Amino acid sequence: MRSFTTVSLALALSGSVSAHGYLKYVDHKGVAYGLWEPFSDPYYNPLPLRYDRTIADNGPVTGMQSANITCNNGGNNPANVGIIEVAAGDTLKLVWDQWSSAHSGPVMTYMAKCTPNCASFKGDTGSPWFKIDQFGYDASKSPPWGSDYLARQGAWWKVTIPPTIASGEYLLRHEILGLHVAQDPNGAQFYPSCVHLKVTGGGSDNPSGVAFPGAYDPYDTDGILISLYQINQGQKIYTAPGGPVWSKAAAPLQTAATASSQAYSPASLAPSVRGAATATTPATTSRTTTLATTTRTTTPAATTTARTTTPATTPATTSRTTTGSTGTGTVGAWGQCGGIGWTGGTVCVSGYTCKVLNDYYSQCQ
Numbered sequence: 001m002r003s004f005t006t007v008s009l010a011l012a013l014s015g016s017v018s019a020h021g022y023l024k025y026v027d028h029k030g031v032a033y034g035l036w037e038p039f040s041d042p043y044y045n046p047l048p049l050r051y052d053r054t055i056a057d058n059g060p061v062t063g064m065q066s067a068n069i070t071c072n073n074g075g076n077n078p079a080n081v082g083i084i085e086v087a088a089g090d091t092l093k094l095v096w097d098q099w100s101s102a103h104s105g106p107v108m109t110y111m112a113k114c115t116p117n118c119a120s121f122k123g124d125t126g127s128p129w130f131k132i133d134q135f136g137y138d139a140s141k142s143p144p145w146g147s148d149y150l151a152r153q154g155a156w157w158k159v160t161i162p163p164t165i166a167s168g169e170y171l172l173r174h175e176i177l178g179l180h181v182a183q184d185p186n187g188a189q190f191y192p193s194c195v196h197l198k199v200t201g202g203g204s205d206n207p208s209g210v211a212f213p214g215a216y217d218p219y220d221t222d223g224i225l226i227s228l229y230q231i232n233q234g235q236k237i238y239t240a241p242g243g244p245v246w247s248k249a250a251a252p253l254q255t256a257a258t259a260s261s262q263a264y265s266p267a268s269l270a271p272s273v274r275g276a277a278t279a280t281t282p283a284t285t286s287r288t289t290t291l292a293t294t295t296r297t298t299t300p301a302a303t304t305t306a307r308t309t310t311p312a313t314t315p316a317t318t319s320r321t322t323t324g325s326t327g328t329g330t331v332g333a334w335g336q337c338g339g340i341g342w343t344g345g346t347v348c349v350s351g352y353t354c355k356v357l358n359d360y361y362s363q364c365q
């Protein structure tokens with residue numbers, strides 16, 4: 001069971017009401033991978049399994065030349081983070097908890113190959129990053145600023161994993177730059193998040209060339225040290241910092257002239273319990289149920305008994321074998337009932353059915 005400090009949470013929540021925001025989910029093919037929740041996750045024991053690096057709060061990085069610019073304030077700790085398996089060319093929906101249109105600026109997404117893997121790679125030295133998507137200021141769009149467009153369409157953004165990058169582990173660094181007080185040096189507000197991805201089915205490209213810290217200059221008068229009104233009034237052309245999008249990145253997905261609102265709610269949730277995805281033996285459940293049948297608004301209650309608090313090392317197998325030994329016993333509501341390596345029960349209590357959330361986790365719902 002998780003323990004939970006109610007008083008601490010209440011205090012934390014009371015400080016969380018602001019116009020800032022953070023990346024909350026990565027949705028891949030209808031499965032929502034939960035990201036670090038700075039106002040509640042620190043109070044759980046054991047800590048939940050998340051798929052990005054810890055962030056301190058929902059506020060911005062203001063020291064763009066400090067190591068905090070790499071993966072946000074919060075330590076850029078690579079260890080004990082889940083990894084999302086995607087194919088090169090797949091689309092991801094990057095969902096923010098909220099975004100206020102009072103914080104106008106560009107939306108930018110970068111990737112960096114994790115060397116040797118994401119469990120140790122920090123990305124804060126050298127120039128391992130490359131930009132895969134951006135939307136700065138486009139007067140033909142309504143609204144014209146990337147972050148306002150993101151807010152208007154429901155606080156989410158879609159990107160495509162470049163189809164030709166080499167297979168392997170990557171950080172995906174998605175970021176909003178708030179320029180509302182950028183007329184002062186170091187007034188620009190950066191909101192990056194670093195998500196762990198394992199890309200399969202890739203090609204032979206290994207792009208790089210952008211450094212964090214390094215790519216952003218406080219005195220860049222084209223992209224960082226600027227006044228919003230000069231750009232809004234057409235007195236100045238805006239050029240987002242961090243260089244151009246890599247030439248072989250996929251076409252942008254936010255192409256409609258007018259952002260249309262589509263609020264996001266997760267269809268199904270990836271595991272959020274550490275230790276649920278450690279083994280690599282074949283799965284035991286049949287995979288006949290379809291994903292994405294329920295709508296949830298709360299954190300999943302994926303509680304089965306006596307889970308280890310040892311962080312999950314991500315299974316290297318890509319086996320999708322669906323047969324294997326069948327476990328015994330009946331699984332209770334919200335318990336694990338299958339997934340690669342699962343050797344426990346596969347039959348849910350009356351009224352619940354075993355749903356596949358991903359290769360490594362099925363749950364009685």
Ligand SMILES: *[C@@H]1O[C@H](CO)[C@@H](O)[C@H](O)[C@H]1NC(C)=O
Binds near residue numbers: 056063066067073074
């Ligand atoms: C980096 O972030 C931490 C919070 O995790 C903060 O205490 C520290 O002051 C930040 N450093 C700089 C240079 O902004």
